[in-house]
Amino acid sequence: xxxxxxxxxxxxxxxxxxxxxxxxxxxxxxxxxxxxxxxxxxxxxxxxxxxxxxxxxxxxxxxxxxxxxxxxxxxxxxxxxxxxxxxxxxxxxxxxxxxxxxxxxxxxxxxxxxxxxxxxxxxxxxxxxxxxxxxxxxxxxxxxxxxxxxxxxxxxxxxxxxxxxxxxxxxxxxxxx
Amino acid sequence: xxxxxxxxxxxxxxxxxxxxxxxxxxxxxxxxxxxxxxxxxxxxxxxxxxxxxxxxxxxxxxxxxxxxxxxxxxxxxxxxxxxxxxxxxxxxxxxxxxxxxxxxxxxxxxxxxxxxxxxxxxxxxxxxxxxxxxxxxxxxxxxxxxxxxxxxxxxxxxxxxxxxxxxxxxxxxxxxxxxxxxxxxxxxxxxxxxxxxxxxxxxxxxxxxxxxxxxxxxxxxxxxxxxxxxxxxxxxxxxxxxxxxxxxxxxxxxxxxxxxxxxxxxxxxxxxxxxxxxxxxxxxxxxxxxxxxxxxxxxxxxxxxxxxxxxxxxxxxxxxxxxxxxxxxxxxxxxxxxxxxxxxxxxxxxxxxxxxxxxxxxxxxxxxxxxxxxxxxxxxxxxxxxxxxxxxxxxxxxxxx
Numbered sequence: 001x002x003x004x005x006x007x008x009x010x011x012x013x014x015x016x017x018x019x020x021x022x023x024x025x026x027x028x029x030x031x032x033x034x035x036x037x038x039x040x041x042x043x044x045x046x047x048x049x050x051x052x053x054x055x056x057x058x059x060x061x062x063x064x065x066x067x068x069x070x071x072x073x074x075x076x077x078x079x080x081x082x083x084x085x086x087x088x089x090x091x092x093x094x095x096x097x098x099x100x101x102x103x104x105x106x107x108x109x110x111x112x113x114x115x116x117x118x119x120x121x122x123x124x125x126x127x128x129x130x131x132x133x134x135x136x137x138x139x140x141x142x143x144x145x146x147x148x149x150x151x152x153x154x155x156x157x158x159x160x161x162x163x164x165x166x167x168x169x170x171x172x173x174x175x176x177x
Numbered sequence: 178x179x180x181x182x183x184x185x186x187x188x189x190x191x192x193x194x195x196x197x198x199x200x201x202x203x204x205x206x207x208x209x210x211x212x213x214x215x216x217x218x219x220x221x222x223x224x225x226x227x228x229x230x231x232x233x234x235x236x237x238x239x240x241x242x243x244x245x246x247x248x249x250x251x252x253x254x255x256x257x258x259x260x261x262x263x264x265x266x267x268x269x270x271x272x273x274x275x276x277x278x279x280x281x282x283x284x285x286x287x288x289x290x291x292x293x294x295x296x297x298x299x300x301x302x303x304x305x306x307x308x309x310x311x312x313x314x315x316x317x318x319x320x321x322x323x324x325x326x327x328x329x330x331x332x333x334x335x336x337x338x339x340x341x342x343x344x345x346x347x348x349x350x351x352x353x354x355x356x357x358x359x360x361x362x363x364x365x366x367x368x369x370x371x372x373x374x375x376x377x378x379x380x381x382x383x384x385x386x387x388x389x390x391x392x393x394x395x396x397x398x399x400x401x402x403x404x405x406x407x408x409x410x411x412x413x414x415x416x417x418x419x420x421x422x423x424x425x426x427x428x429x430x431x432x433x434x435x436x437x438x439x440x441x442x443x444x445x446x447x448x449x450x451x452x453x454x455x456x457x458x459x460x461x462x463x464x465x466x467x468x469x470x471x472x473x474x475x476x477x478x479x480x481x482x483x484x485x486x487x488x489x490x491x492x493x494x495x496x497x498x499x500x501x502x503x504x505x506x507x508x509x510x511x512x513x514x515x516x517x518x519x520x521x522x523x524x525x526x527x528x529x530x531x532x533x534x535x536x537x538x539x540x541x542x543x544x545x546x547x548x549x550x551x552x553x554x555x556x557x558x559x560x561x562x563x564x565x566x567x568x569x570x571x572x573x574x575x576x577x578x
Contacts, residue, residue, distance in 0.1 A: 022331025066239050087260050087288055087296075112296070112326055112334050119386045122435045142436030145468045146350055152548070 114150030272569035353575020387433025456489030494528020532562035
């Protein structure tokens with residue numbers, strides 16, 4: 001019986017296995033797609049001074065880098081950010097337009113659980129989200145059972161992108177302090 | 178007046194003419210001006226080069242700083258790939274059966290990433306604080322998970338070792354901040370039976386957006402007539418477990434809408450007593466549940482049913498062991514939520530008139546001090562056949578990290 005079950009399972013999986021992949025889109029492809037094929041020159045925001053404090057409040061810890069690259073074209077900005085879900089970093093692309101999230105997409109997912117966060121049925125909840133006065137998302141994001149930490153990471157990165165969009169619009173920082 | 182003005186203008190013109198002559202004499206020639214401009218241009222270019230070099234140097238320093246920030250300073254290479262986590266919960270029970278304070282579970286997780294595709298996950302648990310040979314000590318030390326997982330592809334995984342079985346809502350995810358109620362619900366405890374781990378091999382992964390599966394072959398139960406064939410008493414806990422009759426478990430899970438999980442599991446075992454009881458036979462477990470949390474509203478519902486073959490289980494009604502619960506909840510804020518739960522279960526549901534059915538009502542509140550730290554309170558009222566009720570209230574604190 002076990003043998004039959006295993007054979008059946010293998011046949012069921014043979015197709016999906018061939019199609020699977022953990023890098024769902026490269027950052028370059030995401031940027032080209034977000035800026036009609038021609039991304040603007042990247043700029044840099046340094047996570048220093050008050051920005052460092054706010055970023056730590058949003059993430060609950062320091063960001064893993066001292067500065068973050070971003071791409072801005074008028075009121076639109078794009079961000080490639082990373083945050084650990086349970087054990088491994090999740091790479092996410094976020095486009096912010098006029099202080100609202102236009103799109104958020106999982107580019108690389110390295111965890112062995114919680115992969116559902118990459119699907120549109122989850123990421124579509126972030127569309128049009130903005131920050132409230134408490135530097136939090138202005139809406140409830142429904143979670144995914146068994147993917148609590150991946151969901152939490154996505155919410156943090158969406159909040160971070162909105163915050164950094166705000167500070168770079170107010171005071172564009174393109175070089176080291 | 179007019180004459181005075183003309184005199185002043187004439188004087189000014191004379192002064193200007195004199196100064197202009199002197200200024201013209203000091204002016205560099207065009208050739209000298211050109212040299213000055215060229216010199217200044219060279220200085221500007223040198224400054225620009227210096228600025229670029231400085232920027233490159235700053236970038237190089239920051240790159241190194243970021244790399245060192247991402248690593249554990251001075252730690253061995255294995256430590257950079259090792260994760261530690263855990264959870265714990267302490268309960269105060271004020272019930273008809275007695276009052277007690279118990280640090281029920283203290284758990285530590287250890288994970289290690291050997292390569293991008295190969296990892297270890299383990300969980301060590303101390304129940305009831307002290308485990309010793311002293312009969313007064315109620316504790317146990319348990320290894321509830323210790324398996325190696327390999328990514329066949331990023332979405333398909335194989336594992337071998339000791340792992341939690343993919344059945345029910347709480348069996349795999351039971352950190353205190355993730356569920357309502359001080360104690361775990363009795364249906365999953367006595368019917369599934371949670372927490373249930375086994376040694377074996379398994380695969381899991383995604384088969385379509387929102388659809389995932391699990392399949393495992395593992396050690397089976399070893400229950401007996403002396404324990405009324407109760408499935409909970411049949412857990413072997415991978416401790417020199419009798420492996421004459423393995424079991425297989427499969428689960429299909431749908432999470433195609435955010436906040437919604439629907440899942441069903443099935444398990445088969447050829448002999449639930451590992452061949453030790455000629456009056457017992459094979460066993461099937463069927464389980465289905467919904468776990469929904471949309472906005473502030475939550476709903477958990479679960480049904481589980483065991484069918485045990487053989488005249489032995491049938492004689493005492495243990496051929497059917499089943500239960501269900503339904504748990505609506507409402508979260509006022511991210512910090513405060515309330516719930517109610519109706520539980521019904523029977524480990525001898527195949528009997529007629531044995532008064533073995535149990536019913537329990539729970540209502541309570543969770544207060545999250547932090548997303549990972551929770552205070553809990555609930556009341557429980559039982560309405561069991563035979564009026565053997567255990568009523569009262571429970572308080573608890575739990576955490577995860």
